[in-house]
Amino acid sequence: MNGYRVQLLARYAELLGAEELAVDLPTPATVSMLTDALRALPGGSALPAQPVLARNLRIAAPGDLIEPGDALALLPPLAGG
Amino acid sequence: MNGYRVQLLARYAELLGAEELAVDLPTPATVSMLTDALRALPGGSALPAQPVLARNLRIAAPGDLIEPGDALALLPPLAGG
Amino acid sequence: MTSLTTDPIDPTALGALVIRPDHGAVTSFTGHVRNHHGGRSVDRLSYTAYPEMAEQECAAIAEEAMTRWDVVVAIRHRLGDLVIGDIAVAVAVGSAHRAEGFATCRFVIEEVKRRVPIWKHEHYADGTSAWVDPTAGTERRESEET
Amino acid sequence: MTSLTTDPIDPTALGALVIRPDHGAVTSFTGHVRNHHGGRSVDRLSYTAYPEMAEQECAAIAEEAMTRWDVVVAIRHRLGDLVIGDIAVAVAVGSAHRAEGFATCRFVIEEVKRRVPIWKHEHYADGTSAWVDPTAGTERRESEET
Numbered sequence: 001m002n003g004y005r006v007q008l009l010a011r012y013a014e015l016l017g018a019e020e021l022a023v024d025l026p027t028p029a030t031v032s033m034l035t036d037a038l039r040a041l042p043g044g045s046a047l048p049a050q051p052v053l054a055r056n057l058r059i060a061a062p063g064d065l066i067e068p069g070d071a072l073a074l075l076p077p078l079a080g081g
Numbered sequence: 082m083n084g085y086r087v088q089l090l091a092r093y094a095e096l097l098g099a100e101e102l103a104v105d106l107p108t109p110a111t112v113s114m115l116t117d118a119l120r121a122l123p124g125g126s127a128l129p130a131q132p133v134l135a136r137n138l139r140i141a142a143p144g145d146l147i148e149p150g151d152a153l154a155l156l157p158p159l160a161g162g
Numbered sequence: 163m164t165s166l167t168t169d170p171i172d173p174t175a176l177g178a179l180v181i182r183p184d185h186g187a188v189t190s191f192t193g194h195v196r197n198h199h200g201g202r203s204v205d206r207l208s209y210t211a212y213p214e215m216a217e218q219e220c221a222a223i224a225e226e227a228m229t230r231w232d233v234v235v236a237i238r239h240r241l242g243d244l245v246i247g248d249i250a251v252a253v254a255v256g257s258a259h260r261a262e263g264f265a266t267c268r269f270v271i272e273e274v275k276r277r278v279p280i281w282k283h284e285h286y287a288d289g290t291s292a293w294v295d296p297t298a299g300t301e302r303r304e305s306e307e308t
Numbered sequence: 309m310t311s312l313t314t315d316p317i318d319p320t321a322l323g324a325l326v327i328r329p330d331h332g333a334v335t336s337f338t339g340h341v342r343n344h345h346g347g348r349s350v351d352r353l354s355y356t357a358y359p360e361m362a363e364q365e366c367a368a369i370a371e372e373a374m375t376r377w378d379v380v381v382a383i384r385h386r387l388g389d390l391v392i393g394d395i396a397v398a399v400a401v402g403s404a405h406r407a408e409g410f411a412t413c414r415f416v417i418e419e420v421k422r423r424v425p426i427w428k429h430e431h432y433a434d435g436t437s438a439w440v441d442p443t444a445g446t447e448r449r450e451s452e453e454t
Contacts, residue, residue, distance in 0.1 A: 010281035011293040080280025091427035092439040161426025190336040197329040
């Protein structure tokens with residue numbers, strides 16, 4: 001098991017009641033393992049089935065591997081501009 | 082014969098050495114009669130064969146009639162913007 | 163260059179950043195806070211970002227535009243509380259010719275809306291508020307978005 | 309509204325004229341004095357107009373645009389002496405959506421260049437000067453004009 005820190009942005013921070021969470025996952029861990037773990041948390045059921053995760057400032061695919069120390073952030077649908 | 086006052090703009094004022102000229106023309110007079118008369122003046126030979134004339138703030142055709150009291154202006158090729 | 167700001171955006175100052183002595187054209191777009199959205203009356207809103215990624219995306223968009231066209235690009239997006247009429251986003255493009263200025267400016271604002279991680283929380287006249295989700299209700303989005 | 313001015317043009321102020329509370333987009337174009345033209349080095353230039361007709365044409369262009377699209381249009385053209393980088397012409401378009409903002413802004417600047425009786429007298433680095441004639445030398449015009 002390894003620990004991962006995830007930032008939650010905008011509406012997702014409200015849903016999960018935190019701007020950052022720590023999640024433990026088996027190794028090797030994928031993006032979808034992390035997002036599934038987040039969806040299992042209180043408030044997490046309102047997340048989409050495959051919420052968008054940024055890994056090191058780039059959008060990651062569900063099957064991408066993540067590593068402890070990665071900058072991870074869960075992004076609601078963008079609404080800038 | 083009637084008298085017509087014509088404004089000369091930009092380069093055409095330089096060519097003809099005046100910002101406004103008075104020209105006498107037989108009645109009825111057309112745009113091309115006026116522009117031909119201007120081309121016969123000193124410096125006027127550098128004008129194009131059919132220079133653009135505005136009559137009452139609208140571009141006129143060579144065959145259009147002009148009347149004394151019309152706002153007449155000879156316009157070089159536009160270069161705004 | 164920093165694209166995110168909590169200060170009011172000044173289009174004149176932004177345009178001055180992209181003008182070169184050999185360039186004759188500056189094409190700009192500013193997106194302003196509107197008084198309505200999705201049929202509801204909006205009083206004010208606040209923008210929040212994932213700042214590190216938003217800065218990186220803005221820089222990447224400008225870089226892509228400047229690779230594709232012979233232009234200079236500046237992007238600003240305001241964060242925090244805004245009221246009706248305030249400028250939320252501004253794009254300025256300096257170019258030699260206006261055709262490429264218009265093409266670049268349109269490209270950049272489309273990419274900013276598509277790629278930059280920024281979110282909008284609207285406060286309505288009836289006292290309620292909501293996060294804007296452009297993926298919810300395609301019809302509304304097409305008719306409402308600037 | 310008066311389109312001709314001898315004062316410096318402020319894009320921020322012009323944009324403020326076209327923004328309505330229900331509009332989210334302002335698209336702008338500014339044309340600036342360049343340091344070269346037709347292969348010659350330009351120091352400064354002066355613009356002169358046939359003012360009554362130029363005002364009428366600017367008003368007519370704005371009116372045509374506002375008939376064709378649901379937009380608010382402002383046009384400014386500066387007259388008199390300008391130096392490199394100065395704004396010679398500015399168009400600002402307020403709209404609900406950005407597509408019509410871009411379309412209108414492009415239409416207006418094209419029409420201003422095509423129809424508004426204004427002339428440009430360029431002063432070159434070598435001390436000479438000339439009236440610009442866009443009809444003389446089509447190739448140079450296409451490659452040089454903003």
